[in-house]
Amino acid sequence: MELMSRSAMKIPAGEETEAGSCLRPGGGSPEPQLWNQGSQGRGDSLAVTVGGRVFVVDKALLTDHCEYFQALYQSGMRECLQTELHLRGLGAAGFVAMLGVLRGERPALGANELVEAIEVAAFLQVRALTGHLVDLIDSDNCLLMCHTAFGYGVRELAHRAALFIRDMRSELREELWSLPAELVEYIDSLAPCNYMAVCSHAPSPELLQDIQRTVCYLDEDSRDWRVLTHLPKESSTTQAGLAVLDNKLYIVGGVHDVSKKVMDCGFCYSPVTDTWSTVPSPKQPRYNFTLIGHEGCLYAVGGEYNRKAISSVEKFKVSHGAWSFASQLPCPAASVASAKARSRIFVCLWKAKGATDIHEYVPQEDRWLLVTTLVRKQSYGLCMVAHRDNLYVMRNGPCDDFLMCVMDQYNLTSGQWSAVKGQYGNSKGSLLTATVRGDSVFTLNRTVTTEYAIEDSRWRTKRDMKGFGRIGSIYTFLLRIPKDAAQLKESSRADSPGQHYGLVVRDPSSSARCLNDR
Structure with missing residues (x-):
């Protein structure tokens, strides 16, 4: 994969870090193309010329989302009074991508468009565009994204692309030559994602064999499982909600025993400090629910209480440390299958006659949207994972054969379902615990852990x-x-099995030197 040189990115010499000098009033170009974005009704229209094209945009749209324009119109400079502006050194395709993102769209971008969009995100300081570019990182563009973002100083995008490359280093090793040596060194300094597993356990007396109450990771070099830490003896993973948020493991809810008494508090594990801490439980006692981590928040979705399914959903904002109720599920549901695709939250809700509804939760609007329905005779969704813009729904095999799983793929861009070839049963791992990393899927059971490569069909x-x-x-x-x-x-x-039993604490100073996902 060849990366574009900085000269090929069409950046005028001497202007790539002088964002202020790129703006001048008027400054038309020969035969400009007019693109009317329409007014949002909040402010005056502004004609912006970029790359030989004129865009008529609501000024409020730019000042609300672009730090560059916010600073410009608060500066008191004469440009504040202009109705026409010219941005030099930026590409029209990148500006189009930015406008699409600000309107709530999710545009797909080719290599040249990615470069121009990164340039726009850097010079105009558009957080929403940077977030969209992060969502687009995949094995086809990660090296280009990383190189370009580092060059333009879009740190979040560069770091996220570097993390993706680190996770797929073995697959991309032949292409890393195209990156500068210092960038490869930075990528290698990052900690890769490890495939983790934990079994269901209820609070137990000291006599329980300690080795069972552990959080383990897969050592891929030796192809064996290792113990990372031990669960606090007060915790329960039986019918609890587990999720990872900002590289911390959260265990919420769970039950004490067959009485279904719900746990009073949850627990959070930080691998950086190797310590456990407590978190409050949701307001609505629940078990057998789904816990989802997303953008600084945990979402407790559905579940059961008093042996009845509930539709309640709660949100825990980590920075505030408190739970609040969110929009309810369309129907009561327990053990809901969920997945995140490009920063979008999706869940499977089972219906009668073999129907599985896919709903999306939109945090900004706090509402659930029906995306699509999968109908398969005598079958329903059991597990769901996401890869790029595809959702993969695993379901029981034909004739109620629960030892075999079949899959269907839903493409979010095209809105089309397609069947994935083959069946995947317990002889090659259980897909009911599938986890995606890069272009791979990891599954396991008691006898084998299997890594699959995700291909088209x-x-x-x-x-x-x-x-x-x-x-x-x-x-x-x-x-x-x-x-x-x-x-x-x-x-x-x-070491002896009980050495790290209970709450684990050690000196975090050595771990703090490592670079990790935020």
């Missing part, structure tokens, strides 16, 4: 590794483990 087996030989239901997720923390765990594997 099927999932191809890449390799088999040791199974997760523990009892109970299995939760899987991804977590970034600081390199020195993993080395410490490896060197202490011979």
Whole structure:
């Protein structure tokens, strides 16, 4: 994969860091093309010339979302009174992409459009555009994104692209030559995502075998499972909600025993400091629910209470430390299958006669939207994962054969369903615990852990590794483990099983040096 040089990006010499000098009143171009974006009704229209095209845009749209224009119109300069502005050194395609994002669209972008969009995000300081570019990172564009974003100083995008490359380093190793040596060094300094697993356990006395109450990670070099930390003895993962948010593991809810008494508090694990802390429980007691981490918040979706399914949804804003109620599910549901695709939250809700509704939760509007319905005779969605702009719904096999899973793929861009070739059963891992990393899917059962490569029409087996030989239901997720923390765990594997029992605390100073996903 060849990366564009800075000269090929059409950046005039001497202007790439002088955003203020790129703006002048008037300044038309020969035979400009007029693009009327329409007024939003909040302010005056502004004619902006970019790359030989004239865009008529509501000034409020730009000042609300672009830090560059916010600063300009608060400066008191004469440009504040102009109705026509000329942006030099920016590409029209990047400006079009920005306007689309500000209108709530999710435009797909080719390589040249990506470069111009990154340039616009850098010079005009458009957070929404940067967020959209982060959502578009994949194995086809991650190197271009990383290189360009570092060059223009879009730090969040550059870091997220670097993390993606780190997670897929083995697949991209032959293409890393196209990046500067210092950028490759930075990528290698990051901690990769580890495939993690934990079994369901209720609070227990000291006599319970400690090795079962553990959070484990897959050591892909040895193809074996290692213990990262032990669960606090007061915690329960039985019918609890588990989610990762900002590289921290949250365990919320759960029950004490067969009485279904709900836990009073939840727990949070930080791999950077190797410590557990407590978090409050939702206002509505619940178990067998789905916990989703998204943009600084946890969402407790559905579940059961007093052995009845509920439709209640609650939001926990970590920075505030409190739960609040959100818009309810369209119907009561427990153990809801969910997935996040390009920063969008989706859930499966089962219906009668083999129908599975896919709903999207829109946090900004606090509402649920019906996206599509999958109808398959004698079958319903059991698990869902996302890769790029595709949702993969795993369901029980034909004739109620729950030992086999079949899959359907829904493309969010085209709005089309298609069947994924083959069946995936317990002989090659259970897809009911599938987890996506890069272009791979990890699944497991007690006998084998399998990595699949995601291809256009099927999932191809890449390799088999040791199974997760523990009892109970299995939760899987991804977590970034600081390199020195993993080395410490490896060197202490011979320690007695009870050495780290309960709340784990150690000196975080060494871990703080590692670069991790925020």
